[in-house]
Amino acid sequence: MAGATSPTPCVFCQIARNSASTQLLHSDEKVVAFQDIKPAAYRHYLVISVDHIPTVRDLQRRAEDYSLVRHMLNVGQELLQQDAPQSNQYRFGFHQPPLNSVNHLHLHCLALPFIPRWKHVKYLSLGPLGGFIEAEKLLEKIKPFSSTSS
Numbered sequence: 001m002a003g004a005t006s007p008t009p010c011v012f013c014q015i016a017r018n019s020a021s022t023q024l025l026h027s028d029e030k031v032v033a034f035q036d037i038k039p040a041a042y043r044h045y046l047v048i049s050v051d052h053i054p055t056v057r058d059l060q061r062r063a064e065d066y067s068l069v070r071h072m073l074n075v076g077q078e079l080l081q082q083d084a085p086q087s088n089q090y091r092f093g094f095h096q097p098p099l100n101s102v103n104h105l106h107l108h109c110l111a112l113p114f115i116p117r118w119k120h121v122k123y124l125s126l127g128p129l130g131g132f133i134e135a136e137k138l139l140e141k142i143k144p145f146s147s148t149s150s
Contacts, residue, residue: 012104040119043084043111047072053105073135076109084111096130
């Protein structure tokens with residue numbers, strides 16, 4: 001549920017509300033972005049929602065969720081285009097339960113290559129089993145039925 005607070009201390013909620021321990025690359029009223037502490041690629045950033053939303057499964061086909069994910073993707077794309085313009089391949093997506101490591105909605109923004117190369121395994125789609133879902137596929141899935149939303 002959007003705007004809910006986590007019953008247990010959530011590390012990403014702490015970063016979103018008090019970034020003293022984490023250098024933010026971007027911050028606004030909806031999202032914050034920072035470097036992944038265990039980077040899997042040449043550049044690896046996370047864009048997280050300020051509000052505690054546990055996972056992609058908590059998103060619904062409605063304008064506010066679609067707008068949030070679109071904003072997360074736009075922020076991630078801008079950051080990587082600024083910081084890694086020479087990269088010829090980018091990946092943007094979310095881990096789905098049970099393969100997500102932190103239960104707080106976060107977009108992985110990767111400027112490839114993967115470092116080390118085997119790390120690509122963590123970022124594979126497993127079809128109906130979940131795995132990694134590309135941001136654009138998630139947007140298709142949660143796009144509101146109304147044609148007035150974009």
